[in-house]
Amino acid sequence: MARTRRRRRRGRPWLRRVALALAAIPLAYLAASLVGSLIPVNRAWVEPDRGITVYLADNGVHADLVLPVRAAGLDWSPLLPRRDVAAATSDHRWIAFGAGERRVYLETPTWWDLTPRTALAGLFGGERVMHVQWVRDPTYSARAIRLRPHEYRRLYQSIRAEFAPGTSGRPARLDHPGYGPTDAFYAGRGKASALSTCNNWAADRLRIAGVKTSLWSPFVNGLVWRYREAE
Secondary structure, eight states, X not given: OHHHHHHHHHHHHHHHXXXXXXXXXXHHHHHHHHHHHHSEESTTOOOOSSSEEEXXXXXXXOEEEEEESEETTEESTTTSOGGGSSSOOTTOOEEEEEEEEHHHHHHOSSGGGOOXXXXXXXXXXXXXXXXXXXXXXXXXXXXXXXXXXXXXHHHHHHHHTTBOBOTTSSBOBOSOOOSSTTEEEEEEEEEEOSSSOHHHHHHHHHHHHTOOEESOOSSTHHHHTTSEEOO
């Protein structure tokens, strides 16, 4: 009996260490996200007085980039025709772009639909898909960013490059009804995970465009705080 008790006592410190290590992972993630959101890239960038305005839509968890359908000689409609959705009209002159993990996007129309399996896919990595929504009024967005024409063109090209092409050469639309009558899903490139979230994706597009943004911002608040409020 005495030997058995000694063995149990020796095993307990290892259990504590494992528990502490597991508890430290989310704390380290939160700390890294805070530091990453405070460190800027493209720090010399200053918003111009005139230019093309784009928006950052924020639902408290996820950020979308909202761009005009036509601007700076670039047009989204040949690549993403309105016929891909049920009810987009000529009044929908803006498009919101988001990127996320396939299961999280397609299987969770509301957060109440989130399952442990889907959450694990979002954390540890899965196929990235693109979400596109046609918008009438972009001022529902939380933040606005004014870009120079060459910055806007870089943003446009960086978003376009994230779509995986189908047999027609256009972005490959997924067989999914979307969340409503004005949105659709398309095949994307790469993987989405806890290290490469939807908000990191939006920040990376702004970084490529040359805009001052956060180094690493997996949470939406770590991204949108840098920009002025939308009017």
